[in-house]
Amino acid sequence: MDFSSKEFQQAKKAVLAAGQAVIDIYQRESKELHITDKADRSPVTEADFKSEEIILNFLRPFNYGLLSEETDEENKRLSQEYVWIIDPLDGTKDFINQTGDFSIMIGLVWQGEAVLGLVYQPVQNRLYYGIKGRGAFLEEGRHKRRLQVSDVQDFSRARLLVSRFHLREMEKHLKDKVQIGELVACGSAGLKIGHIAAGEAEIYVNSSNKTGEWDICAADIILQEAGGKITDIEGQKIIYNKPTPYNPRGFVATNGYLHSRVIDSLRQFAYLLK
Numbered sequence: 073m074d075f076s077s078k079e080f081q082q083a084k085k086a087v088l089a090a091g092q093a094v095i096d097i098y099q100r101e102s103k104e105l106h107i108t109d110k111a112d113r114s115p116v117t118e119a120d121f122k123s124e125e126i127i128l129n130f131l132r133p134f135n136y137g138l139l140s141e142e143t144d145e146e147n148k149r150l151s152q153e154y155v156w157i158i159d160p161l162d163g164t165k166d167f168i169n170q171t172g173d174f175s176i177m178i179g180l181v182w183q184g185e186a187v188l189g190l191v192y193q194p195v196q197n198r199l200y201y202g203i204k205g206r207g208a209f210l211e212e213g214r215h216k217r218r219l220q221v222s223d224v225q226d227f228s229r230a231r232l233l234v235s236r237f238h239l240r241e242m243e244k245h246l247k248d249k250v251q252i253g254e255l256v257a258c259g260s261a262g263l264k265i266g267h268i269a270a271g272e273a274e275i276y277v278n279s280s281n282k283t284g285e286w287d288i289c290a291a292d293i294i295l296q297e298a299g300g301k302i303t304d305i306e307g308q309k310i311i312y313n314k315p316t317p318y319n320p321r322g323f324v325a326t327n328g329y330l331h332s333r334v335i336d337s338l339r340q341f342a343y344l345l346k
């Protein structure tokens with residue numbers, strides 16, 4: 073692995089510029105978002121496409137592979153050591169519903185492993201980022217702090233992050249059978265994982281087999297560098313830049329201390345993946 077601070081600086085410029093464009097659309101008076109449905113029936117807006125356009129313009133000069141939620145240069149990326157993995161607007165439903173819980177995410181992988189990640193929440197001007205071997209940080213305006221997961225080791229004190237719009241069966245199991253201390257509603261997979269990295273929650277489980285690599289790549293390295301852990305629901309390491317760039321066994325993100333116990337408690341519910 074041999075990448076310099078140039079990648080981080082350019083990716084930071086990209087998420088900030090994309091974030092401003094998204095905010096301009098989010099705050100405009102007409103509130104017309106030009107929403108359409110993708111093949112999987114999930115919504116996409118003009119903000120998704122505008123954000124992606126800006127990000128790609130910043131990142132293309134590196135000549136790395138590119139994988140985005142809206143664009144997949146498969147023929148090129150599969151032969152590249154370095155690949156940018158991008159979610160131009162994570163939390164589109166929250167964007168549409170004006171909750172503020174949406175983010176722009178850029179990850180960089182090397183030989184299938186996340187090595188750089190940025191998750192930017194434009195409404196709050198919060199930038200989470202992590203660089204392999206160099207730590208994870210949160211910037212809020214001029215303030216910057218190093219991220220560290222909590223040391224919670226008891227389910228009764230743990231906070232489980234869930235969607236505002238639905239509660240999956242695996243989440244219900246953790247709540248009812250394991251007796252998780254608190255459920256916290258939050259949008260955007262990247263922001264949920266960012267909250268764990270910041271010590272503001274301990275567990276996030278996504279049992280869907282339809283999430284893409286772009287949903288977690290950027291946040292993966294942030295969480296790792298903050299001392300946490302992310303795997304699929306069987307406890308296996310997540311590999312990026314696959315020919316089919318989805319997470320067929322979902323994913324589990326925790327503060328690390330609770331990870332093996334969460335995985336053990338979910339094993340009997342693998343059939344719920346959908």
